[in-house]
Amino acid sequence: MLNSPYITKPASVSAVMFKVLAALLPGIAAYVWFFGAGILLQIALASITALAAEAAVLAMRGKPLGLFLKDGSALVTAWLIALTFPSIAPWWLIVLGVLVAIVVAKHLYGGLGQNPFNPAMVAFCVMIVAYPQLMSQWPAAGFTDFAAEFRAIFGADRHLDAIVMATPLDALRTVLRLPETRATVEGVLGSNATFGNIGGRGWEWVALGYLAGGLWLIQQGVISWRVPTAFLATLGLISGAFALVDATQYAGPTFHLFTGGAMLGAFFIATDPVSGATTVRGQIIFAAGIALLTWIIRTFGAYPDGIAFATLLMNICVPLIDMRTQRPVFGRKTGKTPDGRQP
Amino acid sequence: MSDPQDRLPLDDTPPAPGEVQRQPGAMKVSARTATVLLLFTIVFTALMAFTHDMTKPILDASAQAQKLKLIGEVLPPTLYDNDLLADAVTLPATPALGLDEPSLAYRARKGGEPVALVFEACANNGYSGRIGLVLAVLADGRLRAVRVSQHKETPGLGDYIDPKKDKNKSNPWIEQFSGQGYDLALGGHWKVKKDGGRFDARAGATISARAVTNASGKALIWIAERRAALFALPAGTTLQEKTP
Amino acid sequence: MNAYREITHNGLWKQNAVLGQMLGLCSLLAISNTAVNAISLGLATILVMGMASLIVSTLRGLIPYEIRIPVFILIIAALVTVVDMAMNAWLHELYLVLGIFIPLIVVNCIVLARVEAFAAKNPPGAAAFDGVMMGIGFVWVIGLLGAIREFVGQGTLFAGIDMVIPGLSAIQVLPEDYPGFLIAILPPGAFFVLGLMIAGRNWLDARANERARQRLLLAGQSSHA
Structure with a gap:
């Protein structure tokens, strides 16, 4: 590898991972309240699949099962996948996604601590490219009929017209791209009763839940405050700047911060210790880069939310970021970094 | 080596x-x-x-x-008996067709009687890039059929506008336009259901469908209102629009 | 004919253009989304490689060393153009799909590499044989890659075969309502599947080496006894 250790291992991986899971609970609670308990089914499905896949691959690789299974990292990946996939997606979609994450993105690259890409985000990208339609069918806010959601997940015959609703991000992009409608951001978000005026009804509360959990993680010392701050500040600044130029065509910072996966990305995805940058300055660049790319993909791209693609793109840059932000080696008189650059 | x-x-x-x-x-x-x-x-x-x-x-x-x-996909060769490719008139660049360059309209006749006009149009607001369309409008003002000649819509999501990519082989999405009259478009119903119109679109992928629907509706009106003039023009000439 | 056996082994496995030397990946990755596309491009490549090797080898006494590369490129480009035009004329449907990748055979490094490394130094018979074998090595890899991607991606095999042989139709391997796995057909899928194939080859080679070592050890022991 290029430089300093990729993983800064705290005393116990499992303690950290379970705190991360606990921090997701407020967001999940809001999710259940606004979009029904279907998400709990997806989380259960994802967790079982992740543990089974992890155990199977560990057995094949001849690694001790108990030690690695108990660390909880597979569970975190599984929960993130469940939370980023539509909660009414058919069961096999999430199972396949988790398999991609655990088998391909994690273990083919060497297992925990070795994977250059965030496994949950790899799963999202693979599945949205493979099944764009299924991955764009989100439940409408306020739809909490568990039986209908159960049928959507496990039923062979999926009648979704009553359930499916465009997410605020999708609706915004769709309408703004039609020149003849002369739509404005305010018109789309404000006139439509199904969207709240911050991040979309329901979604903004889920985002608040993630925010609360994330702040608790910072307070517990599990994640550093720099990554989420850099992420949210960048996303806020860039969306704010464009909204100042033309508020009719570009949604403002409050919308961007409280919709889609922004909060999840800031506190739970960009903070991944394995696939993120290791240096302090590097982490800030990494998080800011994800936020910038997310905004670009959301505004001009072809796929719904941009967090996953942005994360993978920045994952690729991590070795470079780390190399460029390394502190000079202690004791060197020239003050040159190992790669010969003047600091 | x-x-x-x-x-x-x-x-x-x-x-x-x-x-x-x-x-x-x-x-x-x-x-x-x-x-x-x-x-x-x-x-x-x-x-x-x-x-x-x-x-x-x-x-x-x-x-x-x-x-x-x-052309045969929108107008079967059994419906006409003239040399279609030779019996063409030039249309000026027309915003209603979504074209910023002159294009050709082919005139199908059977026994000298007008049968249909075959022409190109373009939807400029698809999900990614322009969607090229080929349409056949019958002499009575109904749309015979519309086909997508080229597009860059997301594979597996919006590309069902092309019947070759449509999973529903027995009743492709684009077939619902066949046989519809241009009065439907004049009445403002030539839209996807989501916009209050008559036509279906697949859940989660409305943009491509909306683009094709709107463009074909506009093109149908434009051509249908000029069909008599178009059939009367000598072959090889250009349609001259009267100043509005 | 030990030399011909060696050429065959080199072309199909040991120095396989794709799995061994990783040459010509551009067209390989781009066009291997279905088995028919992949094999068709592979066949065109075999044709060009065989003819290029034969011509270069036959004329090798006439080609001055200093300008050999321009001459090789000239020969390859002319052959590709001929194949391109012939395909456009007689396999027009297929040409519409493969169209932009046929001219790319010119810059496919496999062709130039074999012409430079082998055909320019060996008699015509062996050179043509080497070109064809290298081409077959390319076609089986690209064909397998195309078949895997098509099978995983849409559950069929040989979709579009009617473009090459009218009257035949694709084999529906998985049930009609298989939702497909679109990413396998899109460019990223090519990288994933090719990576797995290269890993498979390395694994097979490692296993063969291990067995050979075991045999050697055993043979050593028995001779001591």
């Missing part, structure tokens, strides 16, 4: 011909090299020219066939 390992024992010629011939003066060598290169160029250019002449008639025929095939 060029290590001697690659030379097998069955080699029976002296190695690297150039090395032996490097003795004469520089001028002579360059002249010889140039001659050889020139000869090779002439021989192989001749080979290409020969193939070109051999294949040209076939290529012309297949380009023609390609065009007729696309």
